[in-house]
Amino acid sequence: MSLQSKADTASTVAIVDAWEKLAARRRFYTILGLAILFAAFVASVRFADDSNAGHFFDRLPHLFDFLSWLIPKDWNDVWRALLGIASPNDQGGEEHNFTVGRVPLWGGFYIPNYIELMIVTINIALISTLVGFVVAVPLSFFAARNLAPSNPLRILVKRLMEFLRAFPEIVIAGLFSAVLSIGPAAAIIAITLHTIGAVGKLFFEVIENIDMKPDEGMTAVGGNWLERVRFGSLPQVLPNFTSYALLRLEINVRASTIIGAVGGGGIGEALKLSISRGFGAKTMALVLLLFVTIxxxxxxxxxxxxxxxxEAAFVPVH
Incomplete structure (x- = not known):
C-alpha cells in the first residue's frame, strides 16, 4: 500500500472516529436533557397535586364521572332541544324546557333559540373579520419593509400589530365587558383587535415577498406611493389576503364561541350554562350544532x- 493510500485510510478512520464521538456526545446530551425535563415534569406535577385541595391523582379515577352526567336520558330530546320542540319529559323545570327563547317569524314559524344564538355567534365572527381585514390591509403596507413610506412608521405599525395580538381575545373581551357591559359589542371589539394584529402580520409578510418589478415600473412612470400600492402590489397579494381572511373567519367563529362563555353573547354562554347545570340534552344539542357549523x-x-x-395551488407538484 502506498503512503498516499495509508494517509487517506488514516484520514478516513479519523473522520469516522470523530463523527462517532460527536454522535455519542449528542445522544448523551439528548438523553440528559430528556431526563431533566422528565424530572422537572414529575416534580411540578407532585407539587401541583400537593397544592390542590382535591388532590388530582386521588380524583383521577372519577375523570369520566362528569361526562356521565351529560348523557341524555332520552336521546330524542337532543333534536327537540336543537329545533325548539316541546319535550314530553318537560315537568316544568328548565332542563327540558326547549321552547323558551324561540324567535317567532310568522304564523307557526319560528327560529329555535339555539339556531338564533348560533347566528349571533357567526355574525360576531363575520363583522370582526370584515372590520379587521379592512383595517389590516392598509396597515400591512405601512409595515412591509419593501413598501413602507418611512422606517419609523414601519416600526411603529409593527409594534402596534404586536401589541394587538399580544393578548388573547378572551382577555380583551373581559376588559371591554367591564366597560361596555355584557353582550356582543365587547366580543366584536376584542376579536376585531386581535384579528388586526394577527392577519396584519401575515399580510405584510406576503407583501415582503412580492415581485417588485411592477412597483419599479410604476415608479419609473412617476407613480406616487398610493398608486404603486394600488396598481403594482395590491393585485399580486389580494388573493392571498382573501385566503388568509377566510382562514381567520374560521378561527373567529371558534373564538366568538369561547368569548360567549364569559358574557360575549351568542352560543357560548348557553353552552357554558348547560354544561354547568348538567343538562345533557341541551349540551349535546349545542355541541352538535357547533360541530356542524364549524x-x-x-x-x-x-x-x-x-x-x-x-386549483393549481392545491395540487402537489411531483
Missing amino acids: VVVDQVSAALRRRLVG
Whole structure:
C-alpha cells in the first residue's frame, strides 16, 4: 500500500472516529436533557397535586364521572332541544324546557333559540373579520419593509400589530365587558383587535415577498406611493389576503364561541350554562350544532379559497 493510500485510510478512520464521538456526545446530551425535563415534569406535577385541595391523582379515577352526567336520558330530546320542540319529559323545570327563547317569524314559524344564538355567534365572527381585514390591509403596507413610506412608521405599525395580538381575545373581551357591559359589542371589539394584529402580520409578510418589478415600473412612470400600492402590489397579494381572511373567519367563529362563555353573547354562554347545570340534552344539542357549523364554515371557506387562489395551488407538484 502506498503512503498516499495509508494517509487517506488514516484520514478516513479519523473522520469516522470523530463523527462517532460527536454522535455519542449528542445522544448523551439528548438523553440528559430528556431526563431533566422528565424530572422537572414529575416534580411540578407532585407539587401541583400537593397544592390542590382535591388532590388530582386521588380524583383521577372519577375523570369520566362528569361526562356521565351529560348523557341524555332520552336521546330524542337532543333534536327537540336543537329545533325548539316541546319535550314530553318537560315537568316544568328548565332542563327540558326547549321552547323558551324561540324567535317567532310568522304564523307557526319560528327560529329555535339555539339556531338564533348560533347566528349571533357567526355574525360576531363575520363583522370582526370584515372590520379587521379592512383595517389590516392598509396597515400591512405601512409595515412591509419593501413598501413602507418611512422606517419609523414601519416600526411603529409593527409594534402596534404586536401589541394587538399580544393578548388573547378572551382577555380583551373581559376588559371591554367591564366597560361596555355584557353582550356582543365587547366580543366584536376584542376579536376585531386581535384579528388586526394577527392577519396584519401575515399580510405584510406576503407583501415582503412580492415581485417588485411592477412597483419599479410604476415608479419609473412617476407613480406616487398610493398608486404603486394600488396598481403594482395590491393585485399580486389580494388573493392571498382573501385566503388568509377566510382562514381567520374560521378561527373567529371558534373564538366568538369561547368569548360567549364569559358574557360575549351568542352560543357560548348557553353552552357554558348547560354544561354547568348538567343538562345533557341541551349540551349535546349545542355541541352538535357547533360541530356542524364549524364543518360548514370550514368547507365553504376552503371552496372559496380554491376559487380565489386557484386549483393549481392545491395540487402537489411531483
